[in-house]
């Protein structure tokens with residue numbers, strides 16, 4: 001390999017690395033944890049349901065806040081996790097708490113529902129590694 005080729009290979013590698021970094025989500029510590037404090041898995045509740053969000057090893061900050069090791073909660077209702085490398089959808093199954101809220105009261109129809117938390121960065125994209133809670137199932141009484 002000529003020196004020029006080595007140089008261009010390095011430049012290419014650097015460019016790919018740089019674009020990966022640019023496209024990459026905010027970094028989260030490996031031991032960070034999101035969890036639902038209340039209700040508990042399997043709990044039978046009445047609507048409206050107060051859901052309390054827990055976060056360990058990171059801080060909660062409103063959406064748009066450029067501060068490392070922070071994010072805001074998203075509550076996923078009756079759905080699986082969305083793709084973890086893009087914007088978290090905003091619809092009735094994916095509720096954003098861009099104000100930095102740590103609890104919510106939600107109206108849920110009678111029956112079984114699943115709840116899961118997913119932390120998003122200032123741009124509503126999950127961190128790397130993604131921080132999400134266990135998915136819990138609750139039953140809303142009639």
Ligand SMILES: [Cu+2]
Nearest residue numbers: 096097120124
């Ligand atoms: Cu969001």
